[in-house]
Amino acid sequence: xxxxxQSPRHKVTETGTxxxxxxxxxxxxxxxxxxxxxxxxxLRLIHxxxxxxxxxxxxxSDGYSVSRxxxxxxxxxxxxxxxxxxxxxxxxxxxxxxxxxxTFGSGTRLTVV
Amino acid sequence: SQQGEEDPQALSIQEGENxxxxxxxxxxxxxxxxxxxxxxxxxxxxxxxxSNEREKHSxxxxxxxxxxxxxxxxxxxxSRAADTASYFCATDxxxxxxxFFGTGTRLTVIx
Numbered sequence: 108x109x110x111x112x113q114s115p116r117h118k119v120t121e122t123g124t125x126x127x128x129x130x131x132x133x134x135x136x137x138x139x140x141x142x143x144x145x146x147x148x149x150l151r152l153i154h155x156x157x158x159x160x161x162x163x164x165x166x167x168s169d170g171y172s173v174s175r176x177x178x179x180x181x182x183x184x185x186x187x188x189x190x191x192x193x194x195x196x197x198x199x200x201x202x203x204x205x206x207x208x209x210t211f212g213s214g215t216r217l218t219v220v
Numbered sequence: 221s222q223q224g225e226e227d228p229q230a231l232s233i234q235e236g237e238n239x240x241x242x243x244x245x246x247x248x249x250x251x252x253x254x255x256x257x258x259x260x261x262x263x264x265x266x267x268x269x270x271s272n273e274r275e276k277h278s279x280x281x282x283x284x285x286x287x288x289x290x291x292x293x294x295x296x297x298x299s300r301a302a303d304t305a306s307y308f309c310a311t312d313x314x315x316x317x318x319x320f321f322g323t324g325t326r327l328t329v330i331x
Binding site for chain 2: 147152155157197211214
């Protein structure tokens with residue numbers, strides 16, 4: 108997707124290991140979000156950021172942390188991966204949500220074995 | 221949960237027919253948005269309708285919003301096979317800092 112990239116696209120990891128997913132944008136948007144998508148649950152917000160070093164929790168934040176040291180990068184870390192964190196993770200960016208929609212990355216499919 | 225709910229969960233139609241999917245939500249909103257997701261891809265923003273608007277058009281898309289019933293509908297006219305995708309509504313709730321997404325309608329358009 109134009110202006111936003113996620114890496115890696117796919118990852119398999121073992122239970123108990125730390126994992127970091129990266130979201131990079133070239134749009135200079137203020138807001139960045141991490142969602143997870145699971146069957147039957149739609150998209151659920153994990154964490155979001157409203158500026159450099161400004162982050163807040165979403166509805167499913169347990170077991171996840173984030174960092175945003177630069178406008179363009181938003182990192183999601185699974186501190187100790189569990190099988191329940193097997194999911195597809197999407198990053199999104201936006202300016203003012205009152206006026207504009209989100210732009211989503213292509214997603215990271217994470218499998219915890 | 222603040223999530224919206226789409227109805228139906230799945231819809232299968234012939235090419236050329238119209239497709240209608242509905243979204244119900246529970247809160248007061250600033251706006252409601254519709255997104256499309258092709259298999260294995262990220263979501264793509266389709267249209268945004270504000271709480272003071274009742275209807276909006278974009279190409280073959282028509283969106284309505286009834287804030288008294290807390291519901292919205294997305295109509296795709298003259299469907300094409302390329303419209304096959306999942307469609308999600310998302311609400312921008314008053315006082316919230318993020319969008320809340322529904323669980324989606326899976327649309328299949330048969331050529």
